[in-house]
Amino acid sequence: MGPLSAPPCTLHITWKELLLTASLLIFWNPPTTAQVTVEAQPTKVSEGKDVLLLVHNLPQNLTGYSWYKGQITDHHHYITSYVIDTETIIFGPAYSGRETVYSNASLLIQNVTRNDTGSYTIQIIKRGDRTEGITGHYTLYPELPKPYITSNNNKNAVALTCEPKTQDYTYMWWVNSQSLPVSPRLKQPGKNRILILPNVTGNDTGSYECEIWDRVASICSDPVTLDVLYGPDIPSIFPSLTDYRSGQNLYLSCFADSNPPAEYTWTINGKFLQTGPRIYIPQITTNHSGLYHCSVRNSATGSERSTFKTIRVSVETPKPYISSSNLNPREAAETVILSCDPDTQDVSFLWWINGKSLRNSRTLQLSKNNRILILFVVTKDTTGPYECEMKNPVSSSRSDPVTLNLLYGPDIPSIFPSLTDYRSGQNLYLSCFADSNPPAEYTWTINGKFLQTGPRIYIPQITTNHSGLYHCSVRNSATGSERSTFKTIRVSVETPKPYISSSNLNPREAAETVILSCDPDTQDVSYLWWINGKSLRNSRTLQLSENNRILILFVVTKDTTGPYECEMKNPVSSSRSDPVTLNLLYGPDIPSIFPSLTDYRSGQNLYLSCFADSNPPAEYTWTINGKFLQTGPRIYIPQITTNHSGLYHCSVRNSATGSERSTFKTIRVSGKWISASLAIGFECKNVTKILIGIVLNLQLI
Numbered sequence: 263m264g265p266l267s268a269p270p271c272t273l274h275i276t277w278k279e280l281l282l283t284a285s286l287l288i289f290w291n292p293p294t295t296a297q298v299t300v301e302a303q304p305t306k307v308s309e310g311k312d313v314l315l316l317v318h319n320l321p322q323n324l325t326g327y328s329w330y331k332g333q334i335t336d337h338h339h340y341i342t343s344y345v346i347d348t349e350t351i352i353f354g355p356a357y358s359g360r361e362t363v364y365s366n367a368s369l370l371i372q373n374v375t376r377n378d379t380g381s382y383t384i385q386i387i388k389r390g391d392r393t394e395g396i397t398g399h400y401t402l403y404p405e406l407p408k409p410y411i412t413s414n415n416n417k418n419a420v421a422l423t424c425e426p427k428t429q430d431y432t433y434m435w436w437v438n439s440q441s442l443p444v445s446p447r448l449k450q451p452g453k454n455r456i457l458i459l460p461n462v463t464g465n466d467t468g469s470y471e472c473e474i475w476d477r478v479a480s481i482c483s484d485p486v487t488l489d490v491l492y493g494p495d496i497p498s499i500f501p502s503l504t505d506y507r508s509g510q511n512l513y514l515s516c517f518a519d520s521n522p523p524a525e526y527t528w529t530i531n532g533k534f535l536q537t538g539p540r541i542y543i544p545q546i547t548t549n550h551s552g553l554y555h556c557s558v559r560n561s562a563t564g565s566e567r568s569t570f571k572t573i574r575v576s577v578e579t580p581k582p583y584i585s586s587s588n589l590n591p592r593e594a595a596e597t598v599i600l601s602c603d604p605d606t607q608d609v610s611f612l613w614w615i616n617g618k619s620l621r622n623s624r625t626l627q628l629s630k631n632n633r634i635l636i637l638f639v640v641t642k643d644t645t646g647p648y649e650c651e652m653k654n655p656v657s658s659s660r661s662d663p664v665t666l667n668l669l670y671g672p673d674i675p676s677i678f679p680s681l682t683d684y685r686s687g688q689n690l691y692l693s694c695f696a697d698s699n700p701p702a703e704y705t706w707t708i709n710g711k712f713l714q715t716g717p718r719i720y721i722p723q724i725t726t727n728h729s730g731l732y733h734c735s736v737r738n739s740a741t742g743s744e745r746s747t748f749k750t751i752r753v754s755v756e757t758p759k760p761y762i763s764s765s766n767l768n769p770r771e772a773a774e775t776v777i778l779s780c781d782p783d784t785q786d787v788s789y790l791w792w793i794n795g796k797s798l799r800n801s802r803t804l805q806l807s808e809n810n811r812i813l814i815l816f817v818v819t820k821d822t823t824g825p826y827e828c829e830m831k832n833p834v835s836s837s838r839s840d841p842v843t844l845n846l847l848y849g850p851d852i853p854s855i856f857p858s859l860t861d862y863r864s865g866q867n868l869y870l871s872c873f874a875d876s877n878p879p880a881e882y883t884w885t886i887n888g889k890f891l892q893t894g895p896r897i898y899i900p901q902i903t904t905n906h907s908g909l910y911h912c913s914v915r916n917s918a919t920g921s922e923r924s925t926f927k928t929i930r931v932s933g934k935w936i937s938a939s940l941a942i943g944f945e946c947k948n949v950t951k952i953l954i955g956i957v958l959n960l961q962l963i
Contacts, residue, residue, distance in 0.1 A: 505655030683833030849876030
């Protein structure tokens with residue numbers, strides 16, 4: 263029926279309880295000095311009982327008071343009045359004959375009904391026609407009857423009805439002290455008064471209660487227990503273990519949910535064993551293997567179910583061992599048959615290689631029961647170690663490992679170290695190795711001539727005569743296979759220190775070709791050229807001979823004067839020449855005259871300097887206005903005058919290249935500066951003569 267929630271019905275009692283209640287709501291109109299209250303006695307009243315509306319704290323000097331039904335104090339709602347002075351009681355239209363008013367202003371209502379439910383107002387009349395009104399309200403409800411449950415069975419359905427059938431009540435159902443869960447399976451027609459349980463199951467068993475509610479109270483029925491007869495379900499046998507070791511104790515338990523509890527019967531292999539839900543067999547043997555059948559029956563429902571369990575009792579497996587048709591097979595040439603012994607019944611066989619379960623492969627085959635393993639091809643990866651395992655449901659044992667002694671090789675040999683070039687005078691160590699089982703036999707030859715046997719050779723103080731082809735041959739006597747390899751050894755002497763020869767150490771710039779050679783001419787070396795410490799790059803202005811020993815410079819510029827170095831190199835040594843720098847003859851460039859100043863004053867000193875880049879340094883000649891002045895790069899003329907103005911011409915010449923260049927500069931010398939003093943005198947009346955001297959500097963042009 264699903265999970266249940268909410269508190270149990272027996273605890274679901276509100277303040278309204280089970281009686282009819284009377285409650286008062288009191289307010290003032292207008293307020294008096296003393297608080298007037300109205301109290302209902304009793305505070306809870308059932309239909310048909312009496313209730314007294316008792317007034318407290320009445321003020322003094324009253325002439326009377328009137329009671330009204332409701333909160334409107336008009337003639338239509340007027341019940342009764344009391345006149346204090348005459349002790350007279352007056353009845354109004356709302357008087358039912360069951361109301362009695364007392365001198366203390368209290369109102370007694372006898373044999374209350376539902377029609378009495380509502381508000382009541384008392385009007386207090388003071389002397390001087392002053393009145394006060396107090397309204398009290400109470401509501402009446404009929405006392406709830408205690409409900410009870412009736413049931414009706416129809417095949418597998420049960421209908422529970424909450425009685426009595428009453429109007430204006432709400433119905434609620436509880437099962438096992440919890441509110442009935444929402445379920446599409448459960449039906450509750452008649453505003454929940456009837457609970458229908460279709461297709462009753464064991465889950466519907468429980469304690470049922472019904473509860474009725476009105477607006478202020480509720481009450482529960484006595485619980486009714488629904489006892490569902492069901493089952494038995496299909497039984498289950500515990501534990502789930504099916505395999506046992508001989509000598510163990512056998513405990514089996516059978517259980518099927520049923521009401522009333524089922525009757526249990528056990529058989530083994532169709533023969534009666536015992537009754538009851540549990541069986542115990544100590545010290546079982548293989549004879550106790552078989553089909554254990556548990557049959558269960560419910561005498562009330564007449565239903566019967568059964569189940570079975572297979573029990574296998576096994577002995578411990580012996581320790582196996584591996585037999586081999588050939589423990590020394592040749593690689594990829596011979597088939598090997600391995601068997602797991604002894605041959606044992608009721609066990610399974612497993613094979614392991616290198617500690618891992620053997621995988622299927624085209625190169626092996628297992629017999630039907632896996633006891634025989636056939637290796638069609640044996641390689642280095644399949645030599646083992648092999649283990650076989652015997653296993654039954656209660657034990658397992660594994661053989662000692664067996665490794666096949668694979669005969670293989672030799673592989674193609676390798677010669678160590680990888681070095682091929684040696685310096686004359688070094689010692690030569692060579693080692694040859696080829697993987698092989700059994701180990702291979704080694705033979706060395708040099709240039710086709712026998713040298714020695716064994717995997718290693720040693721030759722001290724080798725010379726160039728030891729250069730050649732070293733051949734290592736390996737053979738496996740067991741497999742009959744033979745392999746070989748070779749290595750070229752080059753023995754070289756140290757290179758001599760080279761030097762550079764030049765056809766012209768003083769070439770003219772961009773005018774002469776220079777041929778540089780790296781000497782001496784040496785065999786079995788390679789030549790390299792360097793310029794300014796960097797490897798020489800290819801260029802259209804140079805050319806190298808076939809072996810790089812000769813370097814031809816078609817054009818020599820300031821950027822290609824060097825220094826040049828040449829290097830000789832063989833596999834064991836290298837040496838570099840001393841640097842050679844070409845003395846490039848060039849220039850002169852167009853000369854420049856310094857400083858750039860062209861205007862001078864008469865009396866100044868004249869310094870002029872002429873420079874033109876040139877190798878060797880240029881010869882300088884000066885003229886002024888076409889007349890020879892002097893030779894050399896600089897001229898000095900003290901205290902120049904305007905006569906020294908003119909065109910100064912500097913001519914430069916390189917005697918080695920025969921080239922000549924010139925430039926000129928115009929010099930302007932201006933007149934001398936003089937000082938003149940003008941004395942100007944003037945006479946002021948009655949004022950001492952003032953002599954003003956003004957010194958003027960006049961430039962004479």
